[in-house]
Amino acid sequence: MTNFTTTLEYAHQLDQQDPLASYRNQFLISDPSLIYFDGNSLGRMSKSVVERMQKAIAKEWGADLIRGWNKGWWEAPARIGEMLAAVLGAAEGQVIVSDQTSLNLYKLAMAALTLQPEKKRIITDTFNFPSDLYILQGIVKSLGNQHEIVRIGAQDNDITPDLAALESAIDENTALVTLSHTTFKSGYVYDMQKITEMAHRKGALILWDLSHSAGAYPVELDKCNVDLAIGCTYKYLNGGPGAPAFLYVNKKIQEKTSSPIWGWWGQSNPFDFGLEYTPAPGPHRFLTGTAPMLSMIALETGIVPLLDAGITRLREKSILMTDYASFLTDSWLAPLSFSLGSPRDSAKRGSHISIRHPEGYRINRALIEEMNVIPDFRAPDNLRLGFAPLYLSFAEIWEGFDRIKQVVQQKKYEKYSAQKLVVT
Numbered sequence: 001m002t003n004f005t006t007t008l009e010y011a012h013q014l015d016q017q018d019p020l021a022s023y024r025n026q027f028l029i030s031d032p033s034l035i036y037f038d039g040n041s042l043g044r045m046s047k048s049v050v051e052r053m054q055k056a057i058a059k060e061w062g063a064d065l066i067r068g069w070n071k072g073w074w075e076a077p078a079r080i081g082e083m084l085a086a087v088l089g090a091a092e093g094q095v096i097v098s099d100q101t102s103l104n105l106y107k108l109a110m111a112a113l114t115l116q117p118e119k120k121r122i123i124t125d126t127f128n129f130p131s132d133l134y135i136l137q138g139i140v141k142s143l144g145n146q147h148e149i150v151r152i153g154a155q156d157n158d159i160t161p162d163l164a165a166l167e168s169a170i171d172e173n174t175a176l177v178t179l180s181h182t183t184f185k186s187g188y189v190y191d192m193q194k195i196t197e198m199a200h201r202k203g204a205l206i207l208w209d210l211s212h213s214a215g216a217y218p219v220e221l222d223k224c225n226v227d228l229a230i231g232c233t234y235k236y237l238n239g240g241p242g243a244p245a246f247l248y249v250n251k252k253i254q255e256k257t258s259s260p261i262w263g264w265w266g267q268s269n270p271f272d273f274g275l276e277y278t279p280a281p282g283p284h285r286f287l288t289g290t291a292p293m294l295s296m297i298a299l300e301t302g303i304v305p306l307l308d309a310g311i312t313r314l315r316e317k318s319i320l321m322t323d324y325a326s327f328l329t330d331s332w333l334a335p336l337s338f339s340l341g342s343p344r345d346s347a348k349r350g351s352h353i354s355i356r357h358p359e360g361y362r363i364n365r366a367l368i369e370e371m372n373v374i375p376d377f378r379a380p381d382n383l384r385l386g387f388a389p390l391y392l393s394f395a396e397i398w399e400g401f402d403r404i405k406q407v408v409q410q411k412k413y414e415k416y417s418a419q420k421l422v423v424t
């Protein structure tokens with residue numbers, strides 16, 4: 001780990017040495033004093049999106065009307081899927097953009113269970129995103145409660161999953177192992193290769209949720225022999241609020257898989273308007289209905305700067321940023337009753353860290369309401385800070401930590417109610 005110091009000059013020095021520093025200019029930064037630590041939840045908007053959307057609305061929707069479908073709209077899910085494949089380590093013909101992450105999990109988890117109907121165990125963990133757990137519970141109910149969901153817990157203070165328990169839970173009766181690659185609270189990152197092999201040794205399929213990895217952590221889906229994967233595009237990939245999600249189906253199993261939702265976009269010849277369903281080849285069969293084209297166009301434009309920067313350089317900067325933030329946590333915040341809620345080893349950490357404080361929720365409120373800092377809060381006590389390497393500067397990290405320090409030292413959080421707002 002680098003020998004950091006706590007001065008602002010040092011943060012400026014890190015910015016001067018940052019090979020990605022100029023990418024910030026490609027993003028709309030309307031309030032330079034806002035410290036945005038939430039690029040892991042909703043990425044910033046690339047300036048090029050404004051112009052592209054104006055054209056999409058006025059020319060494509062407004063003037064082309066239905067002819068747009070023959071001018072590039074129809075192919076958008078596969079075309080954008082191939083763009084994303086570059087940061088997912090996926091060869092052609094395996095990634096497609098469709099629906100939401102939650103729905104993609106439903107489709108792919110159902111496909112996995114259908115492939116091995118005799119096996120009745122699903123392994124996941126308590127670190128997984130709640131929506132993923134709910135989807136699995138709903139699936140089990142809809143399949144007549146014949147499956148058992150096993151949730152692995154933590155081996156420490158909610159930072160690291162219990163890997164030994166995971167290994168022993170996967171048995172010959174396991175149909176599916178599904179985990180978040182980078183966990184949403186502590187930022188712990190699973191060893192994809194190792195866990196995938198662990199599942200395969202017992203004949204289970206694996207489904208990775210890459211929502212907090214895609215665009216920040218280099219993923220090698222093909223190399224790791226992953227079966228199935230899903231993820232969001234509105235986080236580090238800057239696709240825009242509610243941007244359509246992606247899914248990956250390994251070529252080796254594609255032709256055996258079946259979507260539980262037989263929509264016409266997943267049909268082999270949708271414009272034959274035949275009365276019986278036959279699945280489209282490849283990942284296309286997991287499309288459902290008409291793609292939200294304006295959101296697709298925003299996504300296709302929004303990811304360009306990230307793809308240009310390249311995942312290797314992004315990961316290098318991301319490690320430096322989370323190391324630096326961990327250092328500032330230890331130096332400034334530990335004496336104020338904060339503790340690091342994320343792995344100290346950068347190899348096991350994504351691009352966000354959680355810092356824990358008993359007053360975490362009220363501190364989060366004070367930061368947003370009066371300090372112009374946007375982190376987010378994840379119960380019970382995690383103030384979560386995302387470091388999007390594409391546009392965040394080291395000086396901003398310094399400034400953000402300085403403001404957190406002020407909120408606690410000056411007890412600015414005390415005037416806020418502990419009663420939570422709807423979105424935290």
Ligand SMILES: *Cc1c(COP(=O)(O)O)cnc(C)c1O
Nearest residue numbers: 100101102129180184209211212
């Ligand atoms: C953000 C996130 C989601 C969100 O799913 P949506 O369907 O887009 O609401 C799902 N899974 C994980 C792991 C996430 O981090």
